[in-house]
Amino acid sequence: RRASVPFGAGDVYVSMGLDWDQKDLVYLYVQKRTVGFKALLFCYDVIPVKLPHLCVGDVAASFARYFANVAWCADEVLCISECSRRDLSALLTELGTPQPPLSVIRLGCQLPGVSDGPVASDVAEVLGQRFVLFVSTIERRKNHETLYRAYTRLLDQAETKLPLLVFVGMPGWGVNDLLADLRFDPRTQGLIRVLNHVTDADLARLYQHALFTVFPSLYEGWGLPVAESLAAGKFCLASNAASIPEVGGDLIEYLDPWDVPAWAERLRWYFTHPEALADKEARIRQQYQPMPWPQCAHDILVHATDRLSAPAPGSDLHDQR
Incomplete structure (x- = not known):
């Protein structure tokens, strides 16, 4: 039957x-x-x-x-x-x-436009400062560890006036030690911020106001946050692994995800060369074609x-x- x-x-x-x-x-x-x-x-x-x-x-x-x-x-x-x-x-x-x-x-990669609605208090606090944005579930494969180590390297080299490093995402697997380091390492207190339960509207605001974005993932099937960054007109410093270069093409810069000294060096360079970021953003706006979800x-x-x-x-x- x-x-x-x-x-x-x-x-x-x-x-x-x-x-x-x-x-x-x-x-x-x-x-x-x-x-x-x-x-x-x-x-x-x-x-x-x-x-x-x-x-x-x-x-x-x-x-x-x-x-x-x-x-x-x-x-x-x-x-x-x-x-x-x-x-x-x-x-x-x-x-x-x-x-x-x-x-x-x-x-698709386009977030809803920034609205006039209320902004979450923790997001509003970040928006009032200089910050670099990393959007991803906080799990081992996404490789937040490299960014944490790059920041501590810069701090140990007496770098001052570093922007906030903002992680947007929910905690996942394999990061208990990292999250403990972020809580207790005195060098990064106040410099690395974790935001959970961020709405689409607030995420759009964060992309809009970030200095640039970072994405050091060890392996991806695509790399949606890179596409979202480009759709928002923002430069991304990204991993060269797997599919990620398919997303960003020649509009962004790629690094070995394990190379902490290289990440520290390039982060420092972009922190101190706003004119280069402005040029890259102009090129992104001219050349990147976002894919609408419809x-x-x-x-x-x-x-x-x-x-x-x-x-x-x-x-x-x-x-x-």
């Missing part, structure tokens, strides 16, 4: 994330073969398989099984960068699964409707029997 599913032949099932621990892709595979609909699935990154030591818990095996199921189930997989597409293709080759078409879409949604629907026109019911792209 045919299962009761809300899809018919010619429909396209679209899932944009959280499949790996919340959806039964084996069941989906059976139903799409039975009913004749198509499946458009997503790959943000394969970091839990590629770099499991940078992720919480032992999830590498679960992620590998998930992507094996994706390979059998998907009629197309949308990846959020060329880096993620290459990583997924390499993983599927290693797993010995079929390879569905792997396409790349560009994520356009991103449209691109996804184009893949679902134009690229996945369903064949006759019962056929299957990856029928290997």
Whole structure:
């Protein structure tokens, strides 16, 4: 008996994330073969398989099984960068699964405009000072540690009048020692600020008023805060790892995420050369083309409707029997 599913032949099932621990892709595979609909699935990154030591818990095996199921189930997989597409293709080759078409879409990056609404008190306090902005969940992979060490290096070299270093994000995995250092290190007291539960409107204000942004992540599937920074017209000093250079192109500067002396040196240089920052911001405003989120949604629907026109019911792209 045919299962009761809300899809018919010619429909396209679209899932944009959280499949790996919340959806039964084996069941989906059976139903799409039975009913004749198509499946458009997503790959943000394969970091839990590629770099499991940078992720919480032992999830590498679960992620590998998930992507094996994706390979059998998907009629197309949308990846959020060329880096993620290459990583997924390499993983599927290693797993010995079929390879569905792997396409790349560009994520949206535009925040709502700054409104006249109220500003949170902790955000307002930051906005009244010179500051550098790092937007990210505070977890080990994002590499806040390099910025903390770069700041302590500058302080130990008797640098004065350093701007605030502002971390915007919720605490995550693997940073208990770092957060303790930030609380107790007398050198950075009052210089490194952590903001949680920041609204979109306040985040837009922070981007607007920052001297520039930083993004020293060890590995990314894309690097949305870099795109948001550029959309706000702000220069970013970023890691050269993984997909991040795809985001910033030649509009920003890249450093080895582990090279603390280089981060300290380039931070100091930009702190003391506001004219260079102004030139870079002017170039960003002239050349960067932000991706609106509605356009991103449209691109996804184009893949679902134009690229996945369903064949006759019962056929299957990856029928290997």
